[in-house]
Amino acid sequence: MDNMQQQFFEAGTLMLAGMVFVFVFLSMLIIFINTVLARLAIKFPDPIVAPLSRTNRKSKSHSKPHGEISPAVVAAISGAVKRYRTQHGKDK
Amino acid sequence: MDNMQQQFFEAGTLMLAGMVFVFVFLSMLIIFINTVLARLAIKFPDPIVAPLSRTNRKSKSHSKPHGEISPAVVAAISGAVKRYRTQHGKDK
Amino acid sequence: MDNMQQQFFEAGTLMLAGMVFVFVFLSMLIIFINTVLARLAIKFPDPIVAPLSRTNRKSKSHSKPHGEISPAVVAAISGAVKRYRTQHGKDK
Amino acid sequence: MDSLTKLWLSTGLANFEIGQVVMMLVGCGLLYLAIARNFEPLLLLPMGFGAILTNIPVSGFSEVGGLLHYIYYAGIDTGIFPLIIFMGVGAMTDFGALIANPKTLLLGAAAQFGIFATLFGAIALNYVPGIEFTLKDASAIAIIGGADGPTAIFLASKLAPDLLGAIAVAAYSYMALVPIIQPPIMRALTTLDERKIEMAQLRSVTKIEKIIFPLGVLLMTIFFLPAATPLVGMFCLGNLMRESGVVDRLSSTAQNELINITTIFLGLGVGSKLSAEAFLNVETLGILGLGAVAFSIGTASGVIMAKTMNKFSKIPINPLIGAAGVSAVPMAARVANKVGLEANPHNFLLMHAMGPNVAGVLGSAVAAGVLLALVG
Amino acid sequence: MDSLTKLWLSTGLANFEIGQVVMMLVGCGLLYLAIARNFEPLLLLPMGFGAILTNIPVSGFSEVGGLLHYIYYAGIDTGIFPLIIFMGVGAMTDFGALIANPKTLLLGAAAQFGIFATLFGAIALNYVPGIEFTLKDASAIAIIGGADGPTAIFLASKLAPDLLGAIAVAAYSYMALVPIIQPPIMRALTTLDERKIEMAQLRSVTKIEKIIFPLGVLLMTIFFLPAATPLVGMFCLGNLMRESGVVDRLSSTAQNELINITTIFLGLGVGSKLSAEAFLNVETLGILGLGAVAFSIGTASGVIMAKTMNKFSKIPINPLIGAAGVSAVPMAARVANKVGLEANPHNFLLMHAMGPNVAGVLGSAVAAGVLLALVG
Amino acid sequence: MDSLTKLWLSTGLANFEIGQVVMMLVGCGLLYLAIARNFEPLLLLPMGFGAILTNIPVSGFSEVGGLLHYIYYAGIDTGIFPLIIFMGVGAMTDFGALIANPKTLLLGAAAQFGIFATLFGAIALNYVPGIEFTLKDASAIAIIGGADGPTAIFLASKLAPDLLGAIAVAAYSYMALVPIIQPPIMRALTTLDERKIEMAQLRSVTKIEKIIFPLGVLLMTIFFLPAATPLVGMFCLGNLMRESGVVDRLSSTAQNELINITTIFLGLGVGSKLSAEAFLNVETLGILGLGAVAFSIGTASGVIMAKTMNKFSKIPINPLIGAAGVSAVPMAARVANKVGLEANPHNFLLMHAMGPNVAGVLGSAVAAGVLLALVG
Numbered sequence A, B, C: 001m002d003n004m005q006q007q008f009f010e011a012g013t014l015m016l017a018g019m020v021f022v023f024v025f026l027s028m029l030i031i032f033i034n035t036v037l038a039r040l041a042i043k044f045p046d047p048i049v050a051p052l053s054r055t056n057r058k059s060k061s062h063s064k065p066h067g068e069i070s071p072a073v074v075a076a077i078s079g080a081v082k083r084y085r086t087q088h089g090k091d092k
Numbered sequence D, E, F: 001m002d003s004l005t006k007l008w009l010s011t012g013l014a015n016f017e018i019g020q021v022v023m024m025l026v027g028c029g030l031l032y033l034a035i036a037r038n039f040e041p042l043l044l045l046p047m048g049f050g051a052i053l054t055n056i057p058v059s060g061f062s063e064v065g066g067l068l069h070y071i072y073y074a075g076i077d078t079g080i081f082p083l084i085i086f087m088g089v090g091a092m093t094d095f096g097a098l099i100a101n102p103k104t105l106l107l108g109a110a111a112q113f114g115i116f117a118t119l120f121g122a123i124a125l126n127y128v129p130g131i132e133f134t135l136k137d138a139s140a141i142a143i144i145g146g147a148d149g150p151t152a153i154f155l156a157s158k159l160a161p162d163l164l165g166a167i168a169v170a171a172y173s174y175m176a177l178v179p180i181i182q183p184p185i186m187r188a189l190t191t192l193d194e195r196k197i198e199m200a201q202l203r204s205v206t207k208i209e210k211i212i213f214p215l216g217v218l219l220m221t222i223f224f225l226p227a228a229t230p231l232v233g234m235f236c237l238g239n240l241m242r243e244s245g246v247v248d249r250l251s252s253t254a255q256n257e258l259i260n261i262t263t264i265f266l267g268l269g270v271g272s273k274l275s276a277e278a279f280l281n282v283e284t285l286g287i288l289g290l291g292a293v294a295f296s297i298g299t300a301s302g303v304i305m306a307k308t309m310n311k312f313s314k315i316p317i318n319p320l321i322g323a324a325g326v327s328a329v330p331m332a333a334r335v336a337n338k339v340g341l342e343a344n345p346h347n348f349l350l351m352h353a354m355g356p357n358v359a360g361v362l363g364s365a366v367a368a369g370v371l372l373a374l375v376g
């Protein structure tokens, strides 16, 4: 029984230490977001055409005007065709 | 020579035991198919639109009527375009 | 200092041996290309429809005339659609 | 005939032990849950299959020289497989919703109470005859409350490898049961008015924030909890590969082929720990019971925390999103969304619940680190 | 000049042994077969390349610290690579045709006579001076008749690692030669009328049957032949991943990236066993000869079994599909289709031949299990 | 409170050493270069991250049982990872431009002077107090001049594992700096007229040439320099898979999933060698300095060789393509193209520069082999 008391005490300490630690840690993350990240977001805003930013980086070499059928689409489809043929060729 | 006879005997036994075993085993599989599987097939038939069953599970969220150009096709093509650009970008 | 001289001597030898070796080796590759490969190129020219040769091997089973929309394209697109659905289904 | 005798003696029928038969049925049960019920099939299918294989008599799958032996010792005992999975999960995770609404981190913290309450409960179970959980065992069991598969497997492989099978079964089963376990608790703890609360649209998050965030998380973990850096580090590596935008090849591989390959072997390896000796005992029942408790308490703490925050916050917070703090990404967030829609058909909580949801992943990795540091 | 001497002494030219030169030519021969003749290039190309690398003097590719050494001992000696391949093959296999017409399992059984007859033949070859095959050797050689690459490599790595190179070369070469070896035997054993027989269209098979089938196969293997469970188990796992429909990510990875990666290393590792000592001897000639015999006998037994069944069956069975029972998926089924078309341009046997074809895979895995149980 | 003390003692803050902090900043610097400057991000991102992880106090990432320990000893100490990368690079390389204009091999040879001059320089640095490079160290450093990442890592792991981190950092950083380092040297050594030279269109190369070429390269390496066969062999295997056209599955996997997976772990493993003891010393400064020298000398030798060849050749050769001989594929070829376009807007040198560019890869692999044979 003594042993059980000891174990309960340890478990209780763990619970306390753990919950305190988790809360402190994640609270510091909140502070980090509200200070460091917020400042960074102001200092380095996304380029104005934000929703396209991810594409921009890659499409440098594909800068033809969209709207008409882009050669990239053609290339992608023919790539898909090639992939399809490769995968559905002989297997084992 | 004695040794060879011994080996031939062992090989012969192996051949016999092996072929018997293979036949018995695969015959039991026949029975398994004709009983267990057959019963299961009756009890759990495929949904009526059987040929589409495999797609059904996944297209829950794509339940727009087919026939006109589905948004999934558009998404797939644009996905292929993105994949194409990623793969044909810088490599080494 | 003696030791340094010794090391410089070794480094110098390495430099000499290395550069000679690299030049000899790559020069022999030039000879290899100009003799063996050149002869092979004449003996086994690419088939006349050279640009298509890579495709030929695989398209045996897709021998429908090109020019109209090939069934392979259709298959590839539907394959892309399937792939898209699979990948954008549930993840973790 | 000698040959036939030898063949007979080498059959499974001649060598079965009852425990093996039962464990195979357990394996079949896992396959059933995976295939027919769609319970976390990506892990439960290979795991159920591994459970069957490891219990085959004579074949020695999990003995030296056997396939599952190699898989377990190379990938799970070393911790490599769960860490690779965690990297892939990091590469799949979008922290945008969390960064846009950082207060939701508190919800992810509160839900970890499920872990530590379970720890207490596991020790209490020592009153039951036949159950003897050390503090290490209890910690490994408690992490089920984190509702995060790789974290649970990683911690169990370090603290209580013998319980690994039961812990993984419990963790993934309850994760699959989230849509059944959570809603009644969520409804019981909230009023209809609370569930109807609509939340303001999230601000957009810039690229630089998303890039720096994983680095900040890693830095803080290094400062305060190095024991958690394997898990948090690999998670942040995956996330950085995703957000940096300069290594899309690697990010895509981490999210697809690499995580798929690892998942197959992780499942098989975990399944190999489902042997009769390790699984067929009262302790397993205890673990399964504790798992249910852990999830329920975690859900409740998250909801209560959200209720409290809503009372003190100027901007309204729907308490339902607190339940997503247990992690179980993205299932718990979807559940919050669904329960919210029931109360108010215009109430789309999905994006708001993603914040506490990914916060829960960080929270349980931190909790795992605390347990490793104090108990490991 | 000291340096130049050292450089010269480190060249291949100064260290070549004649055996190494010959084995490199063998490697080149395999590359030729793979590239110019399209003989099973997926394995023969890396294998031929591995044969060249392992015979390079001085470089130590297959000695401790060398790349091929690591590959061989990590992947082939442990059996891991062939088992991963088998899982991938399982994920590629559709048992529909077999379930629709289960009698074709008998054809897959009959064709395994090629294996056991070859076992007898291998022992008989001990009369030839210079050849001394133990029963283990003979069993490993016999499995060539199974016409299944991973099974042959797995069994050889367990029973006769020294013969692994020769056995793999023979197995894959003859598998590639199936379109040349089989047709004359098929024509000789059948009448034109038999070859003209058209078969009834196969019934459709439900999803549940396809899901339960691999589990049933595994269960029976567990009951009756645990020694075969590594092979059959991984095969069934792959097939279950395919048919369950809930883990398409894993199934696709098993069929593509994972099997491709493993194939590269399997080929290199098998090639590393093509050393002069192990390959350049009379035994290799014996193995190559026995391989041809094995394929021929297997084909013949399949066809004769099909003829017999056709006589006693109400539903007509074209004897040609019996030849597909040797496995060599899907080549043997295509050959049956082609020979059938020659006799009757409306006779499409492909789907019907897929039944015995995949039955042959199971049959040879079972045969391998019997050999492991009795000889291993 | 005992618990809190224990927790505090387990924090990073309580255990930091100054060297670890500095090395983490170095890791952050590498991440910055990778993400913000796009410097070879595929390697520098995981490498910078690995540098951070390995320097975390308490966590033991690089000690026995730690993730980076396993990665380093399984993949880099054995040489497996760089060889797999090299196979993938081989599968990505098109030797067409080289075969069409074989003389460019001499440019790839000349540029290797950067390697051997640096070797001399590294020995000279022994005059600096605090620097003590053995001949092995000097050789491993010199290979930076080869401008080829996997070759540098492979050689360093064999000759000077302690310098591996610094060498890899230098190699990849300078490779990324090629567009900044090379142009001024190229302009200084050429006249405007030379830079304006347009080159004749390349002849088309047949399939058979492309297939036999890697085999010829391998054969010559076997004859004359077996020590280079691990690198050259795996490179040629990749290239043969590409060009043979019969194993497109394997070639595609080698170029994509396999190289991606390996790159992640290679980067992490190399990063794990960036410990304070190994990196924070005068020798690292020496290595960084020597790296810049190596690249500059290599570029200069290539350009001068091309100038000389242009004088004696009937067909005009633009000296700029000589700079591409350092390898750094395909960056150096692009730089040649760009500098050419500046002088003459109709001058497209890209394809012509690809010849010396891939020749440089072979050249540095050969140089690495010479160093291994004579010093290793």
Ligand code: NA
Binding pocket: D145, D146, D147, D148, D325, D326, D327, D328, D360, D361, D363, D364, D365
């Ligand atoms: Na959690």
Ligand code: NA
Binding pocket: E145, E146, E147, E148, E325, E326, E327, E328, E360, E361, E362, E363, E364, E365
């Ligand atoms: Na077979």
Ligand code: NA
Binding pocket: F145, F146, F147, F148, F325, F326, F327, F328, F360, F361, F362, F363, F364, F365
């Ligand atoms: Na180079």
